[in-house]
Amino acid sequence: MNTPKPRQDTVRVIEWDELPERARNIPNNLNPFEEGVLMKHQIEWLKIRTDIKVCPKGRRTGITFAESFDAVLTAAASKEAGGMSVYYIGDTKEKGLEFIGYCAKFSRVIAEAQGQGISQIEEFLFEDQNDKGETRQITAYRVRYSSGFQIVALSSRPENIRGLQGKVIIDEAAFHPNVQGVIEAATALLIWGGRIAIISSHNGKNNAFNQFVKDIEAGVFGDDAKSLVVTFDDAVANGLYERVCFMQGKEPTIEGKQKWYTKIRKAYGSRKAAMREELDAIPRDGSSVCLPTLWVERAMTEVRTVLRLQLGDDFTELTPDERDAFIDDWIQRYLEPELQKLDKTKQHCAGQDYARHRDFSFILPFYIAQDLRRIAPFVIEMHKVPSRLQQKILWYMLDRLPRFGGIAMDATGNGETIAENTAEKYGAHMVHQIKLSRAWYGLWTPKLVTAFEEDMVDLPIDADLKNDCSAIEEVDGIYMVSKARAKDIKDPELYRHGDGAVAMILAWFASLHLSNAIEFIPLPSWEDVELNPDDFDGWIDTAGCW
Numbered sequence: 001m002n003t004p005k006p007r008q009d010t011v012r013v014i015e016w017d018e019l020p021e022r023a024r025n026i027p028n029n030l031n032p033f034e035e036g037v038l039m040k041h042q043i044e045w046l047k048i049r050t051d052i053k054v055c056p057k058g059r060r061t062g063i064t065f066a067e068s069f070d071a072v073l074t075a076a077a078s079k080e081a082g083g084m085s086v087y088y089i090g091d092t093k094e095k096g097l098e099f100i101g102y103c104a105k106f107s108r109v110i111a112e113a114q115g116q117g118i119s120q121i122e123e124f125l126f127e128d129q130n131d132k133g134e135t136r137q138i139t140a141y142r143v144r145y146s147s148g149f150q151i152v153a154l155s156s157r158p159e160n161i162r163g164l165q166g167k168v169i170i171d172e173a174a175f176h177p178n179v180q181g182v183i184e185a186a187t188a189l190l191i192w193g194g195r196i197a198i199i200s201s202h203n204g205k206n207n208a209f210n211q212f213v214k215d216i217e218a219g220v221f222g223d224d225a226k227s228l229v230v231t232f233d234d235a236v237a238n239g240l241y242e243r244v245c246f247m248q249g250k251e252p253t254i255e256g257k258q259k260w261y262t263k264i265r266k267a268y269g270s271r272k273a274a275m276r277e278e279l280d281a282i283p284r285d286g287s288s289v290c291l292p293t294l295w296v297e298r299a300m301t302e303v304r305t306v307l308r309l310q311l312g313d314d315f316t317e318l319t320p321d322e323r324d325a326f327i328d329d330w331i332q333r334y335l336e337p338e339l340q341k342l343d344k345t346k347q348h349c350a351g352q353d354y355a356r357h358r359d360f361s362f363i364l365p366f367y368i369a370q371d372l373r374r375i376a377p378f379v380i381e382m383h384k385v386p387s388r389l390q391q392k393i394l395w396y397m398l399d400r401l402p403r404f405g406g407i408a409m410d411a412t413g414n415g416e417t418i419a420e421n422t423a424e425k426y427g428a429h430m431v432h433q434i435k436l437s438r439a440w441y442g443l444w445t446p447k448l449v450t451a452f453e454e455d456m457v458d459l460p461i462d463a464d465l466k467n468d469c470s471a472i473e474e475v476d477g478i479y480m481v482s483k484a485r486a487k488d489i490k491d492p493e494l495y496r497h498g499d500g501a502v503a504m505i506l507a508w509f510a511s512l513h514l515s516n517a518i519e520f521i522p523l524p525s526w527e528d529v530e531l532n533p534d535d536f537d538g539w540i541d542t543a544g545c546w
Contacts, residue, residue, distance in 0.1 A: 005119075006119065006120075006122060007122070007124070007144075009124045009125065010122045010123070010124050011122075011123045011124055011125065012122075012123050013120045013121065013122060013123070014097075014100075014120070014121040014122070014123055014141060016101075018097070019097055019098065019100075019101035019121075020094055020097055020098040020101065022098055023097070023098045023101025023102055023105070024101070025247060026101075026102070026105045038066055038069070039062060039235065039238040039239050039240065039243070040238040040239075041061065041062075041063075041228075041230045041234050041235060041238050042062055042063065042065070042066035042238075043066075044228060045063055045066055045067070045228055045230070046066055046067075046069070046070050048226045048228060050223075050224045050225055050226045051190050051194075051195050051196065051224045051225070052187070052190070052195075052196045052198075052216070052221055052224060052225035052226075053196070053197050053198070053225070053226050053227070053228070054197075054198040054199075054212060054213055054216055054225075054226075054227045054228075055197075055198070055199045055200075055227070055228050055229070055230055056200065056201070056202060056209075056210075056213050056227065056229050056230075056281045057199060057200070057201055057229070057230040057231070057281055058201065058230065058231045058232035058233075058234075058235065058278065058279045058280060058281050059201055059232065059278050059279065060232070060235070060240070061230045061231070061232060061234065061235040061240070062235060062240070062243075063199050063230060064095075064098075064099060064102075064171055064199060065102060067169055067197055067199065068099055068102035068103045068106065069102075069106050071086040071088070071099075071103055071151050071167070071169065072103050072106045072107050072151070074086055074149075074167055075143075075145050075147065075149040075150060075151045076107070076118075076145045076147055076149070077147060077149075078147050079147075079148075083147050083149050084149060084165075084166035084167055084193075084194070084195075085149045085150050085151070085152065085165065085166035085167070086149075086150075086151045086152070086166055086167045086168075086169065087151075087152050087153075087154065087164050087166060087167070087168045087169070088100070088151070088152065088153040088154065088169045088171065089154050089168065089169065089170050089171065089182075090153070090154075090171040090172065091171065091172040091175045091176055091292065091293055091294055092293055092294055092297060093139070095171055095172070096140075096141060096153035096154060097141060097153070099153050099169075099171070100121055100141040100142070100143060100151065100153040101121070103143050103151045103153075104118075104120075104121050104143050107143055107145075118143060118144070118145050118146070119142075119143055119144040119145075120143075121141055121142070121143055122141065122142050122143075122144070123139065123140070123141055124140055124141075124142060125137040125138070125139065125140070126138040126139075126140040126152070126154060138154055140152055140153065140154045141153045149166070164189060164194070165189075165192055165194065166194055166195075167194060167195040167196070167197070168186055168189055168194060168195070168196050168197070169197045169198075169199065170182060170183075170186060170196070170197070170198045170199070170200075171199050171200070172199070172200050172201065173198050173199070173200040173209050174200040174201065174202060174203035174204075174207050174208075174209035174210070175200070175203055175292050175293060176292065176294075177292050177294070177295070177453070179203075179207060179208040179209050180208040183198070183208060183209070183212050186198070198212070201277065201278055201281065202277045202281060202282070202283035202284070203277075203283070204277075204283055204284050204473075204474070205283040205284065206474070207283065210283045213227055229281050230281070231279065231280050231281050232264075232279035232280065233279075233280070236257075236261060241256075241257045241260055241261070244260070264279070265279070290445070290449050290472045290473060290474055290479050291449060291452055291469045291470065291472050293466075293470070295452040295453060296452065296459075296466050296469045296470070297466070298455060299452060299455070299457045299458060299459050300459045300460065300461040300462070300465075300466065301458055301459075301461075302460070302461060303460065303461045304376070304377065304378055304460035304461070305334075305338050305378040305379075305460070306378070306379055306381065306460055306462050306464075306465070307334050307335060307338065307378060307379065307380045307381070308380075308381050308382075308383075309330060309380070309381075309382045309383070309385055309393070310382075310383040310384065310491070311383065311384045311385055312384070313384070315384070315386075316386070323386070323389060324389075324392075327389045327392055327393065330393075331392075331393060331396055335380070335393065335396065335397065338377065338378045339397065339400045339401075341377065342367070342377060342400075342401070342402050343367065343402065344402040344403075345402070345403075346367040346368060346369070346402060346403065347367065347368045347402075347403040347404075347405045347514060348365055348366065348367045348368075348401040348402055348403060348404055348405060349365070349366050349367075349368075349401075349404070349405045349406050349407060349408075349507060349510040349511050349514060350363060350364065350365040350366065350397070350398070350401065350406075350407040350408075350507055350510060351363075351364050351366075351407065351408045351409070351502075351503045351504060351505070351506030351507030351508070351509065351510055352364075352394065352407065352408075352409045352410060352415075352418075352503055352506065353410045353415075353499050353500075353502035353503040353506065354390070354409070354410045354412075354413075354414065354415030354418060354419075355382075355383075355497075355499060356384075356385075356386075356387060356414055357384060358497075359383075359496060359497040359499050360381045360382065360383050360496055360497075360499040360500075361381070361382040361383070361385060361390055361499070362379065362380070362381050362382075362468075362499040362500050362502070362503040363379065363380040363381075363382075363393075363394060363397065363503060364376055364379050364380075364500065364503040364504055364506075364507045365377060365378070365379075365397070365401060365507070366507045366508075366510075366511050367402075368405075368511065368514075369458075372456065373455075373456050373457070373458055374451070374456060374457055374458065374507070374508065374511050375458040376458065376459050376460060376504075376507075378460065379460060379462075379465065379500065379503075380393065380397070381464075381499070381500070387414070387417065387418055390418060391418050391421060391422070394418070394422065395422070395425065398422075398426065403516075404426075404430070405430075405510070405511075405514035405515055405516065406429075406430045406431065406432065406510045406513060406514055406515045407422070407426075407430070407431055407432070407506075407510055408432040408434050408506035408507065408509045408510040408513075409422060409431060409432065409433055409434065409506065410434060410436055410502065410506065411433035411434055411435055412434075412435055412436045416433070419431065419433040419434075420433065427515075429515045430515050432506075432509065432510060432513060434506060434509070436502070438478050438480060441478060441479060441480035441481070441505070442478040442479065442480070444505055444508070444509050445472060445478075445479035445480055445481075445505055446479050447508060447512070448472075448504060448505050448508045449472070449479060451508060457504075457508075459504075462500075464496065464500065465500040467496070468496060468498045468499060468500035468501040468504075469500070469501050469504075471496075471497070471498025471501050472498065472501050472505075481497070481498035481501050481502050481505075482498060
């Protein structure tokens with residue numbers, strides 16, 4: 001068996017335990033050649049051999065999994081047998097590692113069956129160049145074959161897609177920052193005999209991916225372009241539940257299947273449009289996510305404190321003094337240590353999205369770094385906290401934010417009272433009372449989206465905050481936070497309404513309208529001056545300034 005030796009540009013070899021869990025959990029005895037391993041819709045997808053094929057799909061339908069098997073067969077084949085290199089472009093680094101993990105697993109089976117040599121999973125730097133001739137290096141992963149071809153998974157979208165030779169797989173295309181640019185660049189590959197497979201769940205009716213699907217279905221690209229719609233229900237009918245049980249080592253039952261199916265559907269709650277889009281491959285009317293996952297994950301640079309205060313219904317049964325004592329203790333235990341960590345030389349500001357019962361009240365402070373990036377040192381999220389106590393926590397924080405430059409507050413509805421009280425305490429020039437509206441969102445949300453695109457936002461790593469960011473959608477041409485509610489990840493019994501995203505937009509607004517507290521230093525009084533009368537006799541009077 002001729003196993004390819006590592007190339008000189010190999011940075012390191014990826015160990016199996018570094019791969020995402022779904023790739024690691026593939027059973028060692030899984031043979032993709034055996035009948036019944038691939039589901040009906042996966043086989044139908046692989047049978048499409050046109051130069052361009054697109055799959056609008058429901059989530060977790062296994063199309064990417066099937067495509068990884070085809071990628072191995074393609075890269076392992078000789079040129080005479082139609083072999084070529086395969087390039088996978090996902091929307092996150094995690095997706096790239098998962099895909100290359102699938103490929104490595106399948107490659108072992110093929111290597112044993114056909115006596116072929118394959119490399120280990122190698123990490124290397126992919127040289128990319130844009131239209132201006134500017135170059136950058138992208139972290140990439142590859143598996144190489146004795147055929148001379150390779151499978152390459154890129155951690156981010158390259159500028160020079162046109163320069164790739166072979167088959168290109170674009171996963172979750174609808175969520176790439178420049179969807180239209182990705183599609184246009186990919187179609188240019190056909191000039192050199194390449195092939196394109198585009199896979200994605202929908203991201204709104206107005207998204208370029210949906211238009212691309214419509215064009216293929218209308219025959220705009222001719223007979224050499226096909227589309228296959230795969231829904232969650234298709235996958236369930238073709239054995240998805242049974243495969244989930246197989247992977248988990250459970251025995252499938254009719255009752256278990258019904259319970260599993262119902263649980264997945266009901267997890268969307270009232271978000272019916274999101275459910276139809278993500279499970280049934282039906283794009284939402286006029287809505288699309290404005291912040292790609294890639295941008296949000298890039299902004300979440302490290303684990304920082306997420307202060308969470310969640311009170312039960314019995315809290316209201318305490319006396320006012322007991323409530324105050326509880327909050328005072330919480331402040332000293334959790335908030336004060338975070339405030340002590342703040343850099344006294346940096347200017348700080350904040351944003352608050354108010355909520356009392358149903359959603360989370362969210363406070364997000366920023367400090368302005370030397371390079372003008374807005375960095376959130378911590379965040380506060382409160383659920384069922386009485387307004388007076390929310391105000392107490394907020395004011396404690398504002399009193400101690402170094403070089404406090406202002407806060408923008410949600411003054412819509414019940415939030416107006418706290419916003420007014422805060423403006424009275426700190427001054428109207430320091431407290432921006434914002435009536436949230438489509439017009440206000442339309443003016444200020446795009447500025448935050450641009451900040452994410454330019455990597456000017458730095459946030460704590462937090463799954464709920466990440467989900468809040470995905471609530472920023474384009475609705476009828478306006479960038480705003482969707483009205484749909486999503487389940488809280490830390491406590492699935494609770495719901496969120498993009499609360500962290502609203503606070504972030506407000507904090508960004510505050511960071512663009514900074515004020516400075518004016519410090520007044522009075523002249524010393526006559527009684528405070530310690531001078532000998534002979535020192536000032538004849539040139540000072542007891543009245544007026546001196």
